[in-house]
Amino acid sequence: MMRNLFNRVFQLMTGKSQRHQFVASNPNTTIPSGNSRQSWFELDRLHLPVVLIKPNGTTHSAVPRVTETSPNYHFELERLDPPLAPPNAQQAEEPRLSFCCNICGGSNTNIALNLVTDREASSCIHCGSSLRMRSVIQALTSEIYGQSLSLPSAPANRSIRGAGMSDWKGYAKPLSKLFDYQNTFYHQKPRLDILNVAESEFGQYDFLISSDVMEHVPTDIDKAFANMARMLKPGGFLVLTVPYKPDGEHEEFYPDLHEYRFINTGGKTFLYNRTKNGTEQIYDNLVFHGGDGFTLFMRMFSEASLIGMLESSGFDGGIKIYRENDPEHGVVWPISWCLAIVARKAGKTD
Ligand SMILES: [Zn+2]
Numbered sequence: 001m002m003r004n005l006f007n008r009v010f011q012l013m014t015g016k017s018q019r020h021q022f023v024a025s026n027p028n029t030t031i032p033s034g035n036s037r038q039s040w041f042e043l044d045r046l047h048l049p050v051v052l053i054k055p056n057g058t059t060h061s062a063v064p065r066v067t068e069t070s071p072n073y074h075f076e077l078e079r080l081d082p083p084l085a086p087p088n089a090q091q092a093e094e095p096r097l098s099f100c101c102n103i104c105g106g107s108n109t110n111i112a113l114n115l116v117t118d119r120e121a122s123s124c125i126h127c128g129s130s131l132r133m134r135s136v137i138q139a140l141t142s143e144i145y146g147q148s149l150s151l152p153s154a155p156a157n158r159s160i161r162g163a164g165m166s167d168w169k170g171y172a173k174p175l176s177k178l179f180d181y182q183n184t185f186y187h188q189k190p191r192l193d194i195l196n197v198a199e200s201e202f203g204q205y206d207f208l209i210s211s212d213v214m215e216h217v218p219t220d221i222d223k224a225f226a227n228m229a230r231m232l233k234p235g236g237f238l239v240l241t242v243p244y245k246p247d248g249e250h251e252e253f254y255p256d257l258h259e260y261r262f263i264n265t266g267g268k269t270f271l272y273n274r275t276k277n278g279t280e281q282i283y284d285n286l287v288f289h290g291g292d293g294f295t296l297f298m299r300m301f302s303e304a305s306l307i308g309m310l311e312s313s314g315f316d317g318g319i320k321i322y323r324e325n326d327p328e329h330g331v332v333w334p335i336s337w338c339l340a341i342v343a344r345k346a347g348k349t350d
Helices: 005-012 037-041 131-145 169-178 221-231 303-312
Strands: 021-023 051-053 060-068 074-079 096-100 107-112 161-165 180-184 205-211 232-241 259-265 268-274 280-283 299-302 319-321 341-344
Touching: 131 169, 131 205, 131 232, 131 341, 161 169, 169 180, 205 221, 221 232, 221 303, 299 303, 303 319, 303 341
Parallel strands: 161 180, 161 205, 205 232
Antiparallel strands: 021 074, 051 060, 060 074, 096 107, 232 341, 259 268, 268 280, 319 341
């Protein structure tokens, strides 16, 4: 089983142990709007952000940690700077959670809650699903069945047509058995280029799934959202996840991309771009996510900018952020952002 990413990071750290606890609701603790992308993504694929906290005017990075599980889940921000020593025996009694994975239906007993609540860590011992994957299925089944269900217990309905955008195969396969569902890809068949969608695809789908894809679309993010709305039937919906921050402005990291390519030199990758008006640009410090194809991290949404973009792109039937935990299915969020979002198109499904 994959270890908690945070614990792995701690084990790499040396130096004296020093622990500082800050309650997230403490008025002295603020999550500033101007987080640089490095502070969110410096730990490789770590989408669960390291937030900045400001006790007594100094800025430190911190991670959310579980401190209580009953009756409610309670998280505190744990300061990383100065670094923490590896967990010792006294800290070994960390909170644990038993849950039924809503993707494979497998039962998981006494899994460390800090692993279950890590957005990207593999925490189902059976299928390897992460919190993000289970959140997608929580949102999808809640919208279709009116309640959160595990895929093995959900009744099949082949009249429901859906499509995924580079969906995780762990849920793409069960979805293709339940529904008239097809996964699509940018670099292989069945292909879908969300910036160039054939008109025959418009109005065809009851649901679309796009999980951590839209932060990688190179240009015209508004057009990508608008095309997804066009692909939906009236009353259809999109299940969306992207990394986004709780407040602040939308950030496009490469706003003038036009003719661009990657240059590898000296073991580093640079992005070379010629803008529409002929200006040459070179970017370093590129942030890539794992996976095939084009995975350059292009932008950081904020909650408000994301909702605004969805509303102005044709999702006129309501937008819901899935904030409720679903611990029976291993969905417990330590943060109030980067959650699953459902964006619906107005109208009635037939
Ligand atoms: Zn599973």
